[in-house]
Amino acid sequence: MSVSTLSNVEPLVPSDSEYKVRSASIKKFKKDELLEVYRLMSISRRLDDKMLTLLKQGRGFFHIGCSGHEAIQLAASRAMTPKKDWGMLYYRDMAFSLGMGMTARDLLSAHLSKVTDTSYGKQMPSHFNHKELRIVSVPSAIGAQFLPGLGVAQASKFLGTDEVVYISSGDGGTSQGSFFELLNWATRGKVPAIIVVQDNKYAISVPVSQQTSNKSISKTVSGFENLEIFEVDGTDFFNSYAAMEKAVKRAREGKGPSLVHAHVVRLLPHSSSDDQRKYRPEDELERDRQFDCIKILGEQLIDAGLTTEEELTQIHDEVKLSVDDDTKWCLQQDDPKPEDGLRFVYSEKDLGLEYEKSTPAGEPIVMVDAINHAMAEEMERDERVIVFGEDVADGKGGVFTATRGLTEKFGSTRCYNSPLAEASIVGTACGLSVQP
Numbered sequence: 001m002s003v004s005t006l007s008n009v010e011p012l013v014p015s016d017s018e019y020k021v022r023s024a025s026i027k028k029f030k031k032d033e034l035l036e037v038y039r040l041m042s043i044s045r046r047l048d049d050k051m052l053t054l055l056k057q058g059r060g061f062f063h064i065g066c067s068g069h070e071a072i073q074l075a076a077s078r079a080m081t082p083k084k085d086w087g088m089l090y091y092r093d094m095a096f097s098l099g100m101g102m103t104a105r106d107l108l109s110a111h112l113s114k115v116t117d118t119s120y121g122k123q124m125p126s127h128f129n130h131k132e133l134r135i136v137s138v139p140s141a142i143g144a145q146f147l148p149g150l151g152v153a154q155a156s157k158f159l160g161t162d163e164v165v166y167i168s169s170g171d172g173g174t175s176q177g178s179f180f181e182l183l184n185w186a187t188r189g190k191v192p193a194i195i196v197v198q199d200n201k202y203a204i205s206v207p208v209s210q211q212t213s214n215k216s217i218s219k220t221v222s223g224f225e226n227l228e229i230f231e232v233d234g235t236d237f238f239n240s241y242a243a244m245e246k247a248v249k250r251a252r253e254g255k256g257p258s259l260v261h262a263h264v265v266r267l268l269p270h271s272s273s274d275d276q277r278k279y280r281p282e283d284e285l286e287r288d289r290q291f292d293c294i295k296i297l298g299e300q301l302i303d304a305g306l307t308t309e310e311e312l313t314q315i316h317d318e319v320k321l322s323v324d325d326d327t328k329w330c331l332q333q334d335d336p337k338p339e340d341g342l343r344f345v346y347s348e349k350d351l352g353l354e355y356e357k358s359t360p361a362g363e364p365i366v367m368v369d370a371i372n373h374a375m376a377e378e379m380e381r382d383e384r385v386i387v388f389g390e391d392v393a394d395g396k397g398g399v400f401t402a403t404r405g406l407t408e409k410f411g412s413t414r415c416y417n418s419p420l421a422e423a424s425i426v427g428t429a430c431g432l433s434v435q436p
């Protein structure tokens, strides 16, 4: 990076961090690849501006910005394989979504809740989702992606694929209990999860120092065995990419999860409902602006002789025109019809279930044995049916013997004990059911 930008500012990664990683070399990439990253950063930033304008015009409803988080997100998308790997995102992941293949039209359609939105106008804006791109719908409740994300990663392992799962969060989200349940089971099971914490130092107005022991998320999680930790400058594409590349490789090779602690800056207020000048001093906001990843990448590309100011200006101009064009297109799309409000809530496929036609048969048996037989029959019928929970495995089969014999019959990858954590059991079951 050019010395001119950041010479008088403390680096974002503490100098004594044990988890620093050497940046990827710029020579590793082709010029076109880097200009594409620059273009995607610019689209994401422009979309933030455009959505805020639409909101002021009374056309949009709500917005949460990505500005300041783009470099780590695009580095993640470049290290992963779209349509193969999975995204369990949080609401700031717009650049990641673009990097994996969502378009400006998809994102504007979501912002304006049009029928062209991938959720048919049902999700809130900034709640990214795209079935073919394996971006699972973002939940509003902070941290609700953690345990389903763990389930998706467990499914990769169970099915023997080498698909990896990006599970992201802000710094505040790491205070949730489910974050620690995720770390416990992900490391115990060495699942292919890459947990990316985008640490912008604030959870709305609450500073990270009031949120996290050690005042550092990477230090807090340092005791988990099998967890590789990387602490990076998430405003620097090359530093972020180095960590993501290692984390993805490790996950694909079955070596276990990583936590990428990415320091970023929040260049916009928390959301369109917030005014950060009420709780952040101007000199801090000014310092954050110096870590603008678009400027940083631009200078890195110019310093390496890969581009010129003029070429970058041209990219911004083209992006501006194309986003304007996409906005016009989007405004012309239909709004969802009220009568479709209940569509796509439950599966619209014929599930082929015929309970009513079955007639009880055979000798009467006690209920718990009937449950045991039903589970065994289902496991026999479909090799993807698994049973897991507290105290269910091996010979005993739980306090009430409901699962007795299942481990012997189907093996310990299909009937196993979980950690004693009910949110994990339900959350991972949801995630396991996401994989086709």
Ligand SMILES: Cc1ncc(C[n+]2csc(CCOP(=O)(O)OP(=O)(O)O)c2C)c(N)n1
Pocket (backbone or CB within 6 Å): 092, 140, 141, 142, 143, 169, 170, 171, 172, 173, 174, 198, 200, 202, 203, 204, 270
């Ligand atoms: C379970 C839950 N609690 C509280 C909220 C309200 N809320 C929404 S975003 C947010 C702050 C999250 O901060 P952080 O995880 O640091 O992410 P950032 O927005 O800074 O990227 C809060 C408290 C919520 N949506 N869900």
Ligand SMILES: [Mg+2]
Pocket (backbone or CB within 6 Å): 170, 171, 172, 198, 199, 200, 201, 202, 203, 204
């Ligand atoms: Mg935050």
